[in-house]
Amino acid sequence: MSANATEGAVSFADLELRPELLRALSSLGYEEPTPIQREAIPPILTGSDVLGQAATGTGKTAGFALPALQRMPEGERGPDPMTLVLVPTRELAIQVSEATHRYGQELGARVLPIYGGQPIGRQIRTLEQGVDIVVATPGRALDHMSRGTLSLRDLSMVVLDEADEMLDMGFAEDIEAILSETPQDRQTILFSATMPARIDGLARQHMSEPISIRPAHETSTTDESPLVRQSSYIVPRSHKPAALGRILDVESPSAALVFCRTREEVDELTVTLNGRGYRAEALHGGMGQEQRDRVMGRLRNRASDLLIATDVAARGLDVEHLSHVVNYNVPSASDAYVHRIGRVGRAGREGVAITLVEPREHRMLKAIERATNSQVTIEKLPTVADLRARRMELTRAALQESIMEDDLDHYRVVVEALSDDFDVMDIALAAVRLAHETNATPADEEEIPEVSLKQPKRNERGARRSTNKGRNGGGERQSRGPAGGMARIFVGAGRSARIRPQDLVGAIAGETSLAGRDIGAIDIADRFSLVEVPESAAEDVIRALRGSTIKGRKPVVRRDAR
Known part of the structure; x- marks a missing residue:
């Protein structure tokens, strides 16, 4: 379908949505559909499979939620869901569920998010009472299916939201297992910010003559965020906190989101920036849901202006007055970069994406530029x-x-x-x-040294995940300890149980707040595996893995003794 075919003044009423949905959209302040909504809703309403490329913040949730609500029958409905939405994280599950509930409130839509980290008994009770739309992470969906508490026999629509993220987190096999239990005549909707070859393979295997949706306004990363200024600064690691503070002082964002790799980095940077006079808030997986809600409430109410967060905790967040996104470290993958900068430049608003680059990370930045077909300007760090x-x-x-x-x-x-x-x-x-002295933060009197770009030495390359590096010839573990700030977890399943690194990453990321990039080295031997995770999250990971299954079994999980 061509984007030009739907250009012009198109309203939600032109899409022939039910009056109840139109009233809900009007009450929420939605005036006209976004490009992805204009192109996706009509073919979904006609029952076609749809393969859509849409960046975060383009309105894709309404693009599939409104058609799902449109087809709900009036009167009594059965106990089993008609629509299943699979998402990569619990934060996104909550967000999609809340949005769908708001759209379908007049219809009495029964929407349930199911994800790890929430008592499963509560979810089972709600499923027994009957639901129309389930929004789930793959791991928890499979758990309910194995218990017989989630029936997919009446499904008419399956949505894979942020499919590239789910594949990156190791959920490919889980998605395959779930789709194999759904009716053959179901409608399949797939949305992804990027379209790697694995997405094409998934679409060919599980979709029937899908209509490709890629609005003209979103043909590339540059076009997805036409109003986003992308820039970077080369900064030595020891000077990054001071450099970030100086950049924020010069940029003066109305609100900024700073992405960090670990919880510890989030907490440390939050303290530092609060010391500079910013109203900074931390957001990461070590916080309870109520605490996260309070943080987001303060940001949306403008009681704070700076959010320091990990990827998973911040995924799916939409703050209207957000003007800046900062990568405190270069993202390890171009897809992550695309998702992050998609937080700004929405709905015609201008935005700024800034990346702090250590000298050894320059190649990583160039790789992102090539992968996203965009240019990230290297700026000179502001002086005193x-x-x-x-x-x-x-x-x-x-x-x-x-x-x-x-x-x-x-x-x-x-x-x-x-x-x-x-x-x-x-x-x-x-x-x-x-x-001036009352309103200005203390000046940095020390200049931050300029650094020249240099290629990393061979011995500076990071550790790799491997299925055999963690053993000697006889299958014994190596005696090396975990990396600094990391704990090593013993999982009593290995190659003999067909365990792969992505299985462990998917299990951890699906049941905890960690992202795949937070997980360190993975060593897989014949009968066991060793996984490095941040020390602060170790106990959460152990509890989560003990309560979940990996490859259909519940292995022994504990801290490694060595």
Whole structure:
């Protein structure tokens, strides 16, 4: 389907949606469909399979949720779901479920998110009462299917949302197992921010003559975010906190999202930036859902202006006034970069994507540029003089706004009293200095050294995941310890049980808040596996793996003794 075919003033009413859905959209402030919604909704309503490429924030949730709600019958409905939406993370499951519930409230839509980390008994009780739409992570969906608490016999639609993320997290086999239990005549909808070869293979195997949707406004990363300015700064690791603070001071974002690799990095950076005067909040998998909700509430209410987060915790978040996204480290994959910068530049709003690059990471940045067919400009880090000039400009702008908008008459008595002894210009200069010192964060007096780009040495390459590097010839474990800040987990299943690295990554990422990139080295021997995870998440991972299955079995899981 061509994007040009649907250009023009198209309303939701033109898409022939039910009156209940139109009223819900109107009450939520939706005025007209986005490009992906204009192109996806009509063929989905006619029953066609749809393969859509859509970046985060383009409105794809409504693109599949509205048709799913449209086909719900009036009156009594059966207990089993008619639509199954598979998503990579629990955060996205919650977001999609909440949005779908809002759209279908007048229809009495029964929407249930099922994901790891929530008591399964509560989910079982709700499933027994009957649901219309289930939004699930693959691992938890399979768990319910094996228990007989989730029946797919009445499914008419299956949606794979952020399919590339699910494959990256090792859910390929889980998705295959789930789809094999669904009716042959189901409708399949697949949305993905990127279209690697694995997505094409999935579509060929499980979709029937799918209609490809790729709106003209989203033909590439550059086009997906036409209003996003992408830039980078080469910064030594030891100076990154100070460099980030200086960049934020110069950029003055209305709200910024900073991506870090680990929980520890999130917590440390949050403390540092709060010390610089920012209202920073941390968001990561070590926090409870209530705490996460409070953090997001403060950000959306503008009580805070800076969110420091891990990938998984921030996935699926949409904050209207977000102006900047910062990669505190170069993302390990181009897909992650695409998802991150998709947080800004939405709905015609301008945005900025900034990446801090250590000298050894320069090749990684070039690889992202090639993969995304976009250019990330390398900028010169602001100097102390640049920072002082910017802060002075902010003071001038604040004073100008106060003069134009505020009622200053009740301060006149102060100026008149002082003018008997001092020149009015001196009084004004003193007032400006007080305003500047009150509102400005402390200046960085130390210059951050410039660094030259150099190619990494061979021995600087990171550790690789392997299925046999963790054993000697006789299958014994090597005696090396885990990397700094990491704990090593023993899993009592290995190659003899056909365990692969992606199986372990998928199990951990599906049942905990860790992303695949948070997981360290994986060594797989014949009868066991060793997995490195952040020390702060070790106990959560052990509990989650003990309560889940890997390749259909529940292996022994504990900390490694060595």
